[in-house]
Amino acid sequence: SRSQNVFGKGLLALLSRDKLDDDTWDEVEETLIGADVGVAATTDIVGKLRERARIHGTATATELRAMLADELVAALDPQMDRTLAARPQDGRPAVLLVVGVNGAGKTTTCGKIARVLVADGHTVVLGAADTFRAAAAEQLATWAGRVGAEVVRGPEGADPASVAFDAVKRGIDAGVDTVLIDTAGRLQNKVGLMDELGKVKRVVEKHGPVDETLLILDATTGQNGLEQARVFTEVVDVTGVVLTKLDGTAKGGIVIAVQRKLGIPVKLVGLGEGPDDLAPFDARQFVDALVGADA
Amino acid sequence: MFDTLSDRLSGIFTKLRSKGRLTDADVDATAREIRLALLEADVALPVVKAFVARLKERARGAEVSQALNPAQQVIKIVHEELVATLGGEARRLQFAKNPPTVIMLAGLQGSGKTTLAGKLARWLKAQGHQPLLVAADLQRPNAVNQLQVLGGRAGVEVYAPQPGNGVGDPVSVARESIEHARRQMRDIVIVDTAGRLGIDAEMMRQAVNIRDAVDPDEVLFVIDAMVGQDAVATAEAFRDGVGISGVVLSKLDGDARGGAALSVRHVTGQPIIFASTGEKLEDFDVFHPDRMASRILGMGDVLTLIEQA
Numbered sequence: 001s002r003s004q005n006v007f008g009k010g011l012l013a014l015l016s017r018d019k020l021d022d023d024t025w026d027e028v029e030e031t032l033i034g035a036d037v038g039v040a041a042t043t044d045i046v047g048k049l050r051e052r053a054r055i056h057g058t059a060t061a062t063e064l065r066a067m068l069a070d071e072l073v074a075a076l077d078p079q080m081d082r083t084l085a086a087r088p089q090d091g092r093p094a095v096l097l098v099v100g101v102n103g104a105g106k107t108t109t110c111g112k113i114a115r116v117l118v119a120d121g122h123t124v125v126l127g128a129a130d131t132f133r134a135a136a137a138e139q140l141a142t143w144a145g146r147v148g149a150e151v152v153r154g155p156e157g158a159d160p161a162s163v164a165f166d167a168v169k170r171g172i173d174a175g176v177d178t179v180l181i182d183t184a185g186r187l188q189n190k191v192g193l194m195d196e197l198g199k200v201k202r203v204v205e206k207h208g209p210v211d212e213t214l215l216i217l218d219a220t221t222g223q224n225g226l227e228q229a230r231v232f233t234e235v236v237d238v239t240g241v242v243l244t245k246l247d248g249t250a251k252g253g254i255v256i257a258v259q260r261k262l263g264i265p266v267k268l269v270g271l272g273e274g275p276d277d278l279a280p281f282d283a284r285q286f287v288d289a290l291v292g293a294d295a
Numbered sequence: 296m297f298d299t300l301s302d303r304l305s306g307i308f309t310k311l312r313s314k315g316r317l318t319d320a321d322v323d324a325t326a327r328e329i330r331l332a333l334l335e336a337d338v339a340l341p342v343v344k345a346f347v348a349r350l351k352e353r354a355r356g357a358e359v360s361q362a363l364n365p366a367q368q369v370i371k372i373v374h375e376e377l378v379a380t381l382g383g384e385a386r387r388l389q390f391a392k393n394p395p396t397v398i399m400l401a402g403l404q405g406s407g408k409t410t411l412a413g414k415l416a417r418w419l420k421a422q423g424h425q426p427l428l429v430a431a432d433l434q435r436p437n438a439v440n441q442l443q444v445l446g447g448r449a450g451v452e453v454y455a456p457q458p459g460n461g462v463g464d465p466v467s468v469a470r471e472s473i474e475h476a477r478r479q480m481r482d483i484v485i486v487d488t489a490g491r492l493g494i495d496a497e498m499m500r501q502a503v504n505i506r507d508a509v510d511p512d513e514v515l516f517v518i519d520a521m522v523g524q525d526a527v528a529t530a531e532a533f534r535d536g537v538g539i540s541g542v543v544l545s546k547l548d549g550d551a552r553g554g555a556a557l558s559v560r561h562v563t564g565q566p567i568i569f570a571s572t573g574e575k576l577e578d579f580d581v582f583h584p585d586r587m588a589s590r591i592l593g594m595g596d597v598l599t600l601i602e603q604a
C-alpha cells in the first residue's frame with residue numbers, strides 16, 4: 001500500500017476506477033456507521049449502492065451522496081403507513097400503549113401526543129401505569145395539567161395492569177377520544193418486567209383491542225436498539241416507533257435496521273423537552289440529516 | 296446473532312498453527328475482524344480506528360505462543376489493551392480536604408443522574424458519611440419529587456428549597472446548598488442537575504454556573520451504556536463544556552455491549568468510577584475494567600479459557 005502512494009492518486013485514477021473510489025466508499029460506509037446504522041445494514045446498503053454506481057457508470061462523490069440518500073429512503077419504505085391510530089372508533093376511545101427502556105422519553109412523549117390531540121379538539125385520558133419509578137405518576141400528572149388531559153393514577157406500588165385497566169375504563173365511561181397509557185421503563189432482558197408488560201396489555205384488552213403500541217427509542221441508542229425493538233415486539237406487538245431526542249447530535253440510524261429487520265415504522269420524532277417538540281417522521285428529512293452533516 | 300469474535304478469528308488462523316509468527320496478512324485480517332467486533336459493540340468509529348492501529352502495532356511483533364492458539368492469543372492482546380484503555384484499576388472518589396466534599400452530576404436527559412444521586416447517597420451513608428442531596432434540576436417535570444423520594448429511601452436529607460417544574464434558579468439552590476451543608480454538618484454534597492444536550496449552549500452555561508457556584512471535587516458524567524456512536528460527540532461536549540473528572544456508566548444491567556465505555560474513556564481521559572446496574576438504590580458497584588472489556592468483546596467464557604492456558 002505504501003508503494004501506491006508514490007504514484008499518487010492521479011495516476012491511480014487512470015489505472016483503476018475501483019481504487020479511485022475506495023476512499024469515497026470508505027467515507028460512505030463511515031457516515032452510516034457513525035450514525036448507528038450498524039455494520040450489517042451498512043454493508044448491505046453500500047453493496048446495493050456499489051451495484052447502482054456500477055450500472056450508472058462513474059459517479060462523483062456528490063452524486064454518490066444523492067444515491068445513498070435515495071437508498072436510505074428506500075430502506076425506510078416511504079410508502080409505509082405512519083399515521084397514528086389515535087382517533088376513536090365506534091364510539092370507543094382509541095387506546096395507545098407506550099413502552100420502552102428506562103429514560104427513553106415515554107412519559108414526555110405521552111404528554112406531547114396528548115398535547116397534539118387536545119389541540120385538535122380531542123379529549124384525552126393519561127393512564128399512569130408506571131407505578132414503580134419515583135414520582136413517575138406525578139410527572140405524568142404534571143404533563144396532564146400542562147396539556148389539558150385527565151390523569152388516572154393508582155397508589156404507589158399498585159399493580160400497573162389494574163391502573164391501565166382503570167384508565168381505559170375511565171376513558172370509556174367519560175366518552176373521551178383517546179387513552180394513552182404510560183408504562184414503567186424496563187430493559188428488554190428483564191424477563192419478569194417484560195412479562196408484567198405483557199400482562200398490562202392483556203388486561204387492557206379486556207376492554208377491546210389496543211389500537212397502537214408505541215416503542216420509544218432514544219436516538220442516542222446504538223446497536224442495542226434493534227434488540228429492544230425485537231423483544232418488545234415479541235411481548236407486546238409494537239406497531240410504531242417514536243424516535244426521541246433527535247434534537248441532539250445523535251442521528252438515530254438504528255431505526256433503519258429496526259425497519260429493515262422487523263418492519264416497524266417510525267411514526268413520530270421527539271425534538272425537545274417541551275410540549276410542542278413532537279413531529280411526524282419524515283423519511284427524507286431524517287435521511288438528509290443523517291447523510292448531510294459531513295457532505 | 297453474529298459469530299463470536301473467537302470463531303471468526305479461528306477461521307483466519309486455521310493455517311497458522313505451525314508457523315512461528317503472525318504475518319502482516321494475518322494481522323490485517325485480524326484487525327478487520329476486531330474492527331467489526333468493536334463497531335458491533337458500539338465503540339465509536341474514531342476510537343475503533345485508534346485502538347485497532349495500536350493493536351496492529353502490538354500484534355506485528357508478537358511471537359505465537361505455545362500455550363494458546365493464535366486466535367486466543369490475539370484475543371488476549373485485545374483484552375489486555377481494552378482493560379488498559381478502560382483504566383487499569385478502579386479509582387476512588389476524591390474527597391475534599393475541608394469538607395464538605397462536593398459531587399456534581401451531569402449528563403444527557405434520562406441517563407440516570409437522579410437515580411445515581413440516590414445510590415451515591417445511600418452508599419456513602421453506609422460508609423459513615425453524612426451526605427446531603429441537592430435538587431438542582433428545576434426543569435424536568437417532578438425531578439425534585441423524584442429526588443425527594445429517593446432521598447427518603449436512602450435516609451438522606453434532600454435540600455430542595457425550590458419546587459422545580461420551571462420554578463426556581465438552580466444556580467442559587469446549588470450555591471446555598473453548600474452553606475446549608477455546613478450548617479447541618481454534612482460532609483458530602485451531591486448535586487443533581489437537569490439533563491442537557493451537548494449542543495445546548497445555554498444549558499451548558501447553566502451547568503458551568505452551577506459548577507462555579509459549588510466548586511465541586513468531582514464532576515461525574517453519567518452516561519447510558521446503551522449509547523452508540525454519539526458517545527464521542529456528547530463526551531467531548533461535556534468535557535469542553537462543564538468539565539468532567541470522572542464517568543459513571545449506567546444501565547449496565549441491560550444487554551448492550553457497552554462500547555460507549557471505551558469511547559468516553561478515550562475522549563475524556565477520565566476514569567470510569569462507578570457502574571449503575573439497576574433501578575434500585577443498591578444496584579450500584581465500582582467499575583471493573585476487566586469485566587467491561589470482556590463484555591465489549593462479548594466473550595467472558597473465552598477469556599476464562601485463556602486465563603487457564
Ligand SMILES: Nc1nc2c(ncn2[C@@H]2O[C@H](COP(=O)(O)OP(=O)(O)OP(=O)(O)O)[C@@H](O)[C@H]2O)c(=O)[nH]1
Binds near residue numbers: 102103
Ligand atoms: N432533548 C430531548 N429530551 C427529551 C426528549 N424526550 C424526552 N426527553 C427528556 O428525557 C428525559 C427522560 O424522559 P421521560 O419522558 O421521563 O422518559 P421515560 O421513558 O418516561 O423514563 P422512565 O419512565 O424513567 O423510564 C427527560 O429529561 C425528558 O425531558 C426529546 O425529544 N429531546
Ligand SMILES: Nc1nc2c(ncn2[C@@H]2O[C@H](COP(=O)(O)OP(=O)(O)OP(=O)(O)O)[C@@H](O)[C@H]2O)c(=O)[nH]1
Binds near residue numbers: 405410432488547549
Ligand atoms: N435498569 C436500570 N435503570 C436505571 C439505571 N439507572 C437509572 N435507571 C432508570 O432510568 C430512568 C432514568 O433515570 P433518571 O435517574 O431519572 O435519569 P436522569 O439522568 O436523572 O434523567 P433526567 O433528569 O430526566 O435527565 C429511570 O427509569 C431510572 O429508574 C440503571 O442502572 N439500570
Ligand SMILES: [Mg+2]
Binds near residue numbers: 108
Ligand atoms: Mg416515564
Ligand SMILES: [Mg+2]
Binds near residue numbers: 489
Ligand atoms: Mg434527573
